[in-house]
Every structure is written in C-alpha cells, then in structure tokens.
Amino acid sequence: MLPATVSKLVSSGPAALRARWYLRSAASVGSRVRVWGNPAIFNYGTLIIGDRVRVVSHVARVELAVGSAGRLEIGNNVYINYGTSIGATQSIRIGDNCSLGCHVIIMDNDFHELDPKRRNEVPPSSPIVLENDVWLGVRVTVLRGVTIGAGSVVGAGSVVTRDIPPRSLAAGVPAKVIRAL
Numbered sequence: 001m002l003p004a005t006v007s008k009l010v011s012s013g014p015a016a017l018r019a020r021w022y023l024r025s026a027a028s029v030g031s032r033v034r035v036w037g038n039p040a041i042f043n044y045g046t047l048i049i050g051d052r053v054r055v056v057s058h059v060a061r062v063e064l065a066v067g068s069a070g071r072l073e074i075g076n077n078v079y080i081n082y083g084t085s086i087g088a089t090q091s092i093r094i095g096d097n098c099s100l101g102c103h104v105i106i107m108d109n110d111f112h113e114l115d116p117k118r119r120n121e122v123p124p125s126s127p128i129v130l131e132n133d134v135w136l137g138v139r140v141t142v143l144r145g146v147t148i149g150a151g152s153v154v155g156a157g158s159v160v161t162r163d164i165p166p167r168s169l170a171a172g173v174p175a176k177v178i179r180a181l
C-alpha cells in the first residue's frame with residue numbers, strides 16, 4: 001500500500017508527478033501543476049511556480065534558468081508551450097493567466113557587452129514583467145527591461161524591446177502597437 005501523499009500524486013496523473021520531480025528545486029510550487037516531457041530546469045536562485053501552471057516540454061524542451069541572484073515568478077494558470085526558454089538573472093515575473101507560445105524567449109540580460117574587447121563581460125540585468133492575461137505568439141522574444149501590460153497580445157515572431165501598454169496588440173521587429181484590444 002502506497003503512503004497517502006504518493007497515492008494522491010499518482011492518482012492525479014503522470015504530468016503531476018513530473019511537475020513534482022522536475023520542479024523540485026523551486027521555492028514553491030502551487031497546486032495542480034503539470035509538466036509534459038523533460039524540461040531543463042537550472043535553478044540557482046528563486047523559482048516560484050503558481051497554481052495550475054502547465055509546462056509542455058515534449059516536442060522541444062522548455063528551459064527555465066534562474067541565476068544565483070535571480071528570481072523567476074510564474075503566476076497562476078500560466079501555459080508554457082514547447083521550446084520556450086526563460087532566463088532570469090535578476091527578475092522575471094509572469095502574471096496570472098499568461099500563455100507563452102512555442103519557442104518564446106524571455107531573458108533579462110544580454111549576456112555580452114557590445115564592445116568587442118569586453119564581449120565576454122556580462123552587462124547589467126533589467127527586470128521583465130508580463131502582467132496578467134498576456135499572450136505571446138510563437139517565437140516571440142522579450143528583451144531585458146520590458147513590461148507587457150495586462151491583457152496584451154504579441155504577434156508571432158516579434159521582438160519586444162520596449163514596454164507594451166495594457167490591452168494592446170503589438171507585433172513586428174521591434175514590436176509596435178498595432179491596435180488597442
């Protein structure tokens with residue numbers, strides 16, 4: 001006979017078990033979190049996972065990387081599709097009900113200085129915030145220091161270099177607001 005906690009986890013399905021296993025380094029993991037496939041989790045800082053977060057990592061791996069001075073906070077009911085990579089060296093906060101399409105990249109640091117003589121130096125980080133209900137289409141890249149306002153949508157393939165106001169549709173390289181939602 002299995003202990004009650006193990007039996008409860010098994011009965012809630014393998015995706016729930018995978019979540020417990022792969023996200024075991026997180027400071028907190030909410031209820032009903034699901035993981036499919038084998039995400040690459042490199043957590044040397046603070047990783048917070050809300051309730052009902054789904055990580056779909058089967059077709060291509062999801063990467064969640066948190067540096068020693070970093071904090072990655074993923075809110076409730078967030079959907080992370082395959083191939084997505086999130087790198088938090090300082091702070092990335094993803095609000096409730098956000099959806100990240102396939103192969104999204106979010107990184108709060110450029111990782112290299114522009115000057116060729118200092119190319120191996122890491123420049124300062126700048127925090128990223130996705131407010132609640134943000135939807136990022138496939139292959140969106142979000143660069144350091146950006147806030148995407150609540151309810152906004154970013155079209156496929158866009159590179160977000162500046163803040164996007166709430167309830168906007170933005171697209172392009174660099175992403176510009178196309179219309180209000």
Ligand SMILES: CC(C)(COP(=O)(O)OP(=O)(O)OC[C@H]1O[C@@H](n2cnc3c(N)ncnc32)[C@H](O)[C@@H]1OP(=O)(O)O)[C@@H](O)C(=O)NCCC(=O)NCCS
Pocket residue numbers: 081100101102136137138153154155156157158169171172173178
């Ligand atoms: C967000 C999205 C659905 C918006 O579609 P829409 O409301 O039909 O937008 P429209 O087609 O009316 O586009 C309005 C304008 O923005 C442009 N545009 C739309 N999406 C764009 C994009 N991803 N990149 C650059 N420009 C884009 C259009 O060319 C159009 O420009 P125009 O007025 O000069 O002709 C669409 O941009 C998109 O990204 N679709 C893919 C979503 C996706 O990734 N789904 C998978 C999720 S896992």
